[in-house]
Amino acid sequence: MVKSAVKSANLGFPRIGAFRELKKAVEAYWKAKITQDELQAEAANIRKTNWQLQQQAGLDAIPSNDFSFYDQVLDMSCVLGNVPARYEHNGGNVSLDTYFAMARGNQSNGQDVVAMEMTKWFDTNYHYIVPEFRNGTEYRLSSTKPVDQYIEAKQQGVETRPVIIGPVTYLLLGKSYDDGLQPLSLLNQILPIYTELLTKLKDVGATEVQIDEPYLVMDLDDDAREAYKAAYSQLSGIIDITIATYFGDLRDNLQLATSLPVKGLHVDLVRGANQLGDILTNIGDKELSVGVVDGRNIWKNNYENSLTQINQAIEAVGADKVTVAPSCSLLHTPVDLANEPELDTEIKNWFAYATQKLNEVATLTSIANGNAHDAELADNKAAHQSRATSSKIHDDAVKQRVANITAADAERNSEFKFRIPSQAANLNLPPLPTTTIGSFPQTMEIRAARRKLKKGELSQADYDKYIAEKTEEVIRFQEEIDIDVPVHGEYERNDMVEYFGEQLKGYVFSANGWVQSYGSRCVKPPVIFGDVSRPEAMTVEWTKYAQELTERPVKGMLTGPITMLQWSFVRDDQPRETTCKQIAFAIRDEVEDLEAAGIKLIQIDEPAIREGLPLRQSDWAHYLAWAVESFKISAAVVRDETQIHTHMCYSEFNDIIDSVAALDADVISIETSRSAMELLDAFVDYKYPNEIGPGVYDIHSPRIPSVNEMEHLLDKALDVIDARQVWVNPDCGLKTRGWDEVRPALENMVKAAKNTREKLQEQAA
Numbered sequence: 001m002v003k004s005a006v007k008s009a010n011l012g013f014p015r016i017g018a019f020r021e022l023k024k025a026v027e028a029y030w031k032a033k034i035t036q037d038e039l040q041a042e043a044a045n046i047r048k049t050n051w052q053l054q055q056q057a058g059l060d061a062i063p064s065n066d067f068s069f070y071d072q073v074l075d076m077s078c079v080l081g082n083v084p085a086r087y088e089h090n091g092g093n094v095s096l097d098t099y100f101a102m103a104r105g106n107q108s109n110g111q112d113v114v115a116m117e118m119t120k121w122f123d124t125n126y127h128y129i130v131p132e133f134r135n136g137t138e139y140r141l142s143s144t145k146p147v148d149q150y151i152e153a154k155q156q157g158v159e160t161r162p163v164i165i166g167p168v169t170y171l172l173l174g175k176s177y178d179d180g181l182q183p184l185s186l187l188n189q190i191l192p193i194y195t196e197l198l199t200k201l202k203d204v205g206a207t208e209v210q211i212d213e214p215y216l217v218m219d220l221d222d223d224a225r226e227a228y229k230a231a232y233s234q235l236s237g238i239i240d241i242t243i244a245t246y247f248g249d250l251r252d253n254l255q256l257a258t259s260l261p262v263k264g265l266h267v268d269l270v271r272g273a274n275q276l277g278d279i280l281t282n283i284g285d286k287e288l289s290v291g292v293v294d295g296r297n298i299w300k301n302n303y304e305n306s307l308t309q310i311n312q313a314i315e316a317v318g319a320d321k322v323t324v325a326p327s328c329s330l331l332h333t334p335v336d337l338a339n340e341p342e343l344d345t346e347i348k349n350w351f352a353y354a355t356q357k358l359n360e361v362a363t364l365t366s367i368a369n370g371n372a373h374d375a376e377l378a379d380n381k382a383a384h385q386s387r388a389t390s391s392k393i394h395d396d397a398v399k400q401r402v403a404n405i406t407a408a409d410a411e412r413n414s415e416f417k418f419r420i421p422s423q424a425a426n427l428n429l430p431p432l433p434t435t436t437i438g439s440f441p442q443t444m445e446i447r448a449a450r451r452k453l454k455k456g457e458l459s460q461a462d463y464d465k466y467i468a469e470k471t472e473e474v475i476r477f478q479e480e481i482d483i484d485v486p487v488h489g490e491y492e493r494n495d496m497v498e499y500f501g502e503q504l505k506g507y508v509f510s511a512n513g514w515v516q517s518y519g520s521r522c523v524k525p526p527v528i529f530g531d532v533s534r535p536e537a538m539t540v541e542w543t544k545y546a547q548e549l550t551e552r553p554v555k556g557m558l559t560g561p562i563t564m565l566q567w568s569f570v571r572d573d574q575p576r577e578t579t580c581k582q583i584a585f586a587i588r589d590e591v592e593d594l595e596a597a598g599i600k601l602i603q604i605d606e607p608a609i610r611e612g613l614p615l616r617q618s619d620w621a622h623y624l625a626w627a628v629e630s631f632k633i634s635a636a637v638v639r640d641e642t643q644i645h646t647h648m649c650y651s652e653f654n655d656i657i658d659s660v661a662a663l664d665a666d667v668i669s670i671e672t673s674r675s676a677m678e679l680l681d682a683f684v685d686y687k688y689p690n691e692i693g694p695g696v697y698d699i700h701s702p703r704i705p706s707v708n709e710m711e712h713l714l715d716k717a718l719d720v721i722d723a724r725q726v727w728v729n730p731d732c733g734l735k736t737r738g739w740d741e742v743r744p745a746l747e748n749m750v751k752a753a754k755n756t757r758e759k760l761q762e763q764a765a
Helices: 021-030 036-056 072-079 096-104 145-155 167-173 183-203 222-235 251-259 273-282 303-317 354-368 374-389 396-403 416-427 444-455 460-481 540-548 561-566 576-596 617-635 654-662 678-686 707-718 739-764
Strands: 106-108 111-113 118-120 127-129 161-165 208-212 240-244 264-268 287-293 322-326 505-508 515-518 521-523 527-533 555-559 601-605 643-648 667-670 691-694
Touching (some): 021 036, 036 145, 072 127, 072 167, 127 515, 167 183, 183 222, 222 240, 240 287, 264 322, 273 287, 287 354, 303 322, 396 576, 601 617, 678 691
Parallel strands (some): 161 208, 208 240, 287 322, 667 691
Antiparallel strands (some): 118 127, 505 527
């Protein structure tokens, strides 16, 4: 069979399984409920299913090594032998248990090691494990996973294109832990391992590889540009290489990217549609992979628009040098729309999940090669016309509210220095007040009750009674261990975004629209398809109930507008700014109702504000302006004595600290435990004026930190921040942890706070 002139490719496929099979298997392994062989068997089943699915779609380039037990960057660290000394790896292939210890930490079998740092993957809600760079690390090939999975696919009759993280991107994603060590200075130490890996792939029959270099869409300095030239001058000639860029356009790196001595270049024409003309002018004799199908959202491709781009490329470089592909890996989309039987039929017809996107790529390729697809083209056009005119999308009252925004809508009555005395009098809290970030463990029992409610096996009255009992239990627990500001535990909530979206107009929800957030953590992002508003109160009933159970001030918990936007699949038919402000007014209405119900502290979580930052610094100002305005719209309605909290996690704040301060939250809690208070530096250098809760307990690890460990972190914080500004809290919500971890960890946290208070009193005496 002669292959088509225009080729088709995929850059990566979701690895969690259509029904989160990988999550369930990995967590069962962590709990010693299955063996490593059983875990590996489940992983092999997922890979086989994915490869067969892509083969059946007729794709020319099918990825391998896009599967991971936890994270693809962590996988690359293992390939390179970049295993920090604390994990006691003594050469050879990195074991699976060492791998998981790097990802999660370990506190068993006499070992007590903290996890590696974790942060957001560019501007997505996926988290990667940050490579650690130290002097003296001996890099050597310590995992043959890319080779093994290529062979595995080939044995199943599937020819694949292995995917690996590129050397320059890998170094720029990492972090140096030794003074004076620049990550890019390690390039010559890791390139021999890349050379060895590519050679092994060639030796087992691979003819080409996809090397991901998304940093080519970032702001690069001269050292990084030179590193790219040096890297690919060494790697070219071993095996055919396609460099994959995504998440943005190349801009000033376009000449660099098109000049690298590789066979092909992949570009993102969803987030960088305007770059095509310049790329075609500079691509020379390279093959061009055009990313026209959106790999980060669930909207159906517009065939007419994509074919215009594809045909433009064909006319410029020739059909035999054009490949049709998604914009990026489909890791960021759910697996299969066929698993959504209950979605509204009209709205469902606007969607495409990863499996459907494979078919879109194949169909576009076939049409570009001159094959007739009249029915598909007609159906595609009808779906887009339906979406443009549907009455389900538009709400004039919501549009008008955003259009009539005034400056006063985004400003508190008084400055923080005038608000804080009235808040102190209203709350009457001790120094270093203790609290948590909101959620408490969502046990199997709680999840089972929620499932029974949805299936009609449990009445709403019985479910509410059960949630009331669990809420009272968690309030009593917090009183028992002496938490100063308790929370109600959020037992009625499934997810911090989904719970709110289910009660807002303009949102729709899936049954199996799962995507990976980090490791075994999967989220089911809601879809914002229309204008957003809040028909009725969402959290007041349960928060008010919790407050009635205790004399201590209970903190109301909300998700902020930027996070509601960023952690959803967002409509693409209007500016994100407009959608965010619609959400802000919906949250504002809830804040007003909570205050009216007697809630004295209200936390509006914004963990996603940093990840929403555009990748290019020149684009930051516009985004930060509307993001800050949106948060302030949601919060500014309260009186001076009502305290507004916000929470952010796993973000580098140095470059946006002005905007973080501009949010004007009375208290901000941040992740600092994994970074040993390093993330606090931005607030210290800025002389952050408001109050701050530097997290002292890493909830993303099963470790139980000791009292001394948390006291040490508090001491580090108090070395640089006035004690009157400091709160004591975990670094994130406790939903994903078990009670056997949470109970002792919070007891230790309260003891650490009390011990530190005593030290402060002794120093003051």
